[in-house]
Amino acid sequence: MRQIGVLLSKSYKLLSIAAILEVFETVNKFYEADGLPLPFRINILTSEETLATQKEAFGYALQSIKEAEIMEIILIPAFTSDNMAETLQANYACIPHLIKQYNSGACVGTFCTGAFLLGASGLLNGKIATTHVDASNGFAQAFPSVKLKADKTVTQDGRLYTSGGATSSFHLLLHLVHEYCGKEMAIKIAKVFAIDMDRDKQSYFSTFQPSKDHNDDLVASAQAKIESNYQDAATIEELIKDIPSSRRNIVRRFKQITGITPIEYLQQTRIEAAKKLLTKTGQQMSEIIFNSGYSDPKAFRKVFKKSVGMTPSQYREKFQVR
Template identity: 80%
Template sequence: MKKIGLFLSKDYKLLSVAAALEVFETVNKFAIAEKQPKPFEIVLLASEEAIAQSKEALGYQLTSLKDASSMQIILIPAFTSEDMQATLMANMNCIPYLVAQYQKGTCLGSFCTGAFLLGASGLLNGKIATTHVDASNGFANAFPQVKLKVDKTVTQDDRLYTSGGATSSFHLLLHLVHEYCGREMAIRIAKVFAIDMDRENQSYFSTFQPSKDHTDELVAIAQSKIEANYHDAATIEELIKDIPSSRRNIVRRFKQITGITPIEYLQQTRIEAAKKLLEKTNQQMNEIIYSSGYNDPKAFRKVFKKSVGMTPTQYREKFQVR
């Protein structure tokens, strides 16, 4: 029997925990119906402070994280908070216990933004990981030593697992069922929960949401110029030539604030504009290409597929509001 720990961190998202409970409990029900031993023992873990307030949650007795033992894996749910720094500070006391469990041989996994807690532990340094696509810039800036693969739905590096945003949690759960119980059970679970087993990419769910919560006036000017003129400018130099600073200084400060270069910002602004036109209009593809600031259809399609993970036509078929 595999012992699965679900850590109820502060500000945890109930959806993550509920999804894990549903999947692992369903596997157990299948086994019981076939008069087989249950594959999983599910344990809800929490801080001693949380247990002092309530000794059970979601129908399970709570176990202190520091008393966790013999776990195959401890899973960290996504967070509800938008202030990730405050959330990490609120959960900082649990990090030594997670690290200690990992050093004893326990695997660790995270759903969605739960990867921030794994990142804060330092265990992901030098390893690949993923998180919610819209949290990727914040994650990359906070943990530059992690090899972030934002396009991936699920990653595994040594004994560390991460999943992308929201429903990608089910893909990590399916991965674990496959690993612990075999492909036949994984297929049964995929059918029950309508999980597309072949989805490995989450890039097309992203929305470009650049950081504007800063006080750097030069960067703010550059952002405004790019967003107002992305469809007309031929080069980034044209957009920033009137800003009273050297190109080198602007690029340095821009990347420090936004996490990307001005050229990448222009590219992502154009791709986001194209995505909206594909979703909301019936314009011809060439119209969309030129409206987004591209003159070369071949170059546009190449950049779009690299950024989004599918062709413009595939994106329209999947997301157009009809």
């Protein structure tokens, strides 16, 4: 019987833990119905601090992650908080025990923004990972040594697993069921939970949400110029030429604050504008290309597909409000 450890962290997202429990409990029920030994034992692990005031959750007795036996895999749910610095600090006590579990042979999997806790452990350094698309810039800034694949639904690098936002959790769970119980059981679970087994990208769910919670006036000025004039400027140099600083200094500070270069910021601003026009207006494609700041249709389609993961026409068909 494989030992599954679900971390009851502080600021955990209920939906995330519910998905984990539902999937593994359902697998166990299938095995039980066939008269077979259960493949998984589910353990809810938490910090000593939480254990001092809470003894059970979701029908399971809580266990101290400090004292727990070595798991087959430990799963870290998503967080509800948007303040990752505070969230990581609140959960810091769990990190040494996650490292101990991993060094003793356990696998570790994260869901959505749960990747931030694994990133803070250092175990992801030099390895690939993903997280919620809208948290990817913050993750990249916080953990530059991690090879972030922001468009991926699921990643695996050795014994470390990560998944993207929200429903991507089910794709990681399906991946683990396939790995531990075989393809036939994975297909059964996919049918029960109506999981699209072939989806491997999450980029088309993203929304460009640049960081503005900073005190750098130079960067704020560059952001404002890009957002106000993205339709008209041919180059980034035109947009930042009046900012009293060298281009090199602007680019350095801009990337340090936002996680991307001014050119990338301009591109993402234009693509986000195009996405809104595609889904909320009836404009012709030529109008959308022009109104989002592009003059070359071929270049627009190439950039759009690279950024979003599908063509403009496919995006409109999938998301247009009719």
